[in-house]
Amino acid sequence: MSDQIRIEGTCNPDFAAVRRAFEDNFEHRGEIGSSVCVYKDGEKVVDLWGGYVDRQKQLPWDKDTIVIMNSVSKSMSALCVHMLIDRGVIGFDEPVANYWPEFAQAGKEAVLVRHVLSHTDGVIFSDAAPAGSWFDWNAHVKALEVQEPAWQPGTGGAYNSVNIGFLLGELVRRTTGKSIGKFWREEVTRPLGVDYQIGLQPDEKARVSDMHENPKNGFFQIAGDPTTPLSRAFRSGPKGYFQNIRELREIEMPSFGGHGNARAIARVYAMLAGDGEIDGVRLLSAEAVERASQLVWDNDCIMTRRRLRMGYGFMHNEPETAPMGSNPKAFGHTGTGGAFAWCDRDRNMSFAYCTNLQREGPGIGPRGASVSVAAGGGPAPSWL
Template sequence: MSEHAPPVHGDCDARFVAVRTAFEENFRDRGELGAAVSVTVGGETVVDLWGGWADPGRTRAWERDTLVNVWSTTKGPVALCAHILADRGLLDLDAPVADYWPEFAAAGKEGVLVRHLLSHRAGLAGLREPHSLAEFYDWELTTSRLAATEPWWEPGTRSGYHASTYGFLVGEVVRRVSGLLPSAFLEREVTGPLGIDFTIGLPEKEAGRAAELVPPPAAPAGEQAAVFAQLTPVAIAALTNPLLGAADAMSPEWRAAEIPAANGHGTARAIAALYGVFAGRGTYGGRRVLSAEAVERVREGQGKCLDLVLGAGFGHETEIALGLWLSGPRGSYGPNPRAYGHDGFGGSCGLADPEAGVSMGYVMNRMGPRIADDPRKTALIDALYSAL
């Protein structure tokens, strides 16, 4: 390790020393600033490492309990909320959304099913009308606009990544069924009972534990223009209405809002625990959260396609299951094509592999330019599977 690489703290089972090595290499070779990684096997933590800095000025060390906004890695826990309700017979994934949210039937959406929301196939990847950041923080306004809008494509036929709208859509169904917003439901049913250090939004009293996000490096203006020119209207709506950045995710307004697609805050340990519910076939920490049948349902593929929002960026077909992405032939979540997980903008990720009994959480504060498959995450996953 070079003298510029910060020391790594925590514990790592001798069997998984390759993960520690990859984590150290992320700092030395891949531009890591501050980060943490946690791995469970059979529900037992075998890797729990952290290191680096919680701020770009390198004045605050990344500690064992440092929190960070994990962007879309939040979507996994939100899907978990919906699947808990379905597992209890309170939510039918094959029922029309309008059965639970009557206003949603507007603009030809009476046939949109709950499974279409979970699998990004509802055709509502973004709003058609301009939606400001202040409006984005308003739950009632955002969900009412989504209920009133017409789909961009025929629901159920293709996936188009619902980058920001996913949390409002799935979250409003959770609220209509349970009476609780996803943040409160997740705390009552999962994170509270299991002692998992993860919240949707961030209580003001915890702000001192939060790492500062560093935005991805800006591409040259000409390159940005070329990328933007390739975007379809639905991709522009999904990714830029409103346009979100690192600074927004550190504001008091963001932290106080309910944004279940993107403003989860937690440790790598917490991410590994939440995705560990899936890896443990519904059981984690000695508590059953989902039935084994429900865990299988979560990874029920809904069909491969070139995603209507991310297709140009990925350049290959992907498959979204009922709330998470399948690892597939490219191995985004390891060599098991039926492993599944979710990445967050800039690099974070949660992974579940029920066959191997493995879960992983990775969080960081220096954001990379990719929406998924950051090289730092890929190095950690490769190291993990090399040790199994």
């Protein structure tokens, strides 16, 4: 390794390939700062971090550095709703309007909870939302109440880039009286002891690395094209590059505003790999994990312009864009910044990676893909 690159942490010899791929990202793929973590059979076998938080490579990425992990938070928001379904607070096959009566407008009375979880509800736009309303919860929710679905709910699927966090978060708020960030902090962070939050406290903000812009990021290229459905979904957001703005750190944005590191998310997914339990802490029943792990649709997505295999809040293994090892039943989630996490229940294994340099391309990109393939085996993308 170059003297300029710092790699710290631990790696079980059985997973030496992960360390090699992690180092290779810094040597050959332009990595700035990142972390990777792997659990096997409930034990942490890889916990590596390295590089720097700044492009000038003056400030080291430390053990407790956190970064925005973007849409990984969609799966964490789904986990919150699965916990409430497991407790009988929310019905998996019940209409959303049973808990949120104002939602039953403009053809949405038949939208079920499972439709929202699986990105099949059709509520992918928020045309009535004022500019900048991502950070005004009530204004954006009111816009969703009057939004007409883009298709008959339950008959098709497309990535719900912005709205799913509001939809799931409002279900949590309506049924528990708590915001989704507060529910997460109390019901997941504390029991599992993980360093991941949706809405940061001042001491947590002090440990955040900026997310560095990458002109090769395909997702933001699509969002920046005014002719695309993804651009329409982004209309109510802030102008310009928003990944490091104060609001995204302080205000709960459960679609893509969660901040943490690989160690935290790998532990959450290790709980899922262990059928809802890790280290004696159970968050879900085995039956709930089985329900959550089902594949719902597999198709080219109009929003992301790539193939997606989508389940109930989780993406499923797709070797060309989201390689999750050798098991086609593995499930997890990508983040447009480059974060990537998944679990394989058959092997009781979980993986997570995060970076402060946005990924390349519309899929997970070569840095996330390389460490994921090293951890889980299976076919590498043809372009890697």
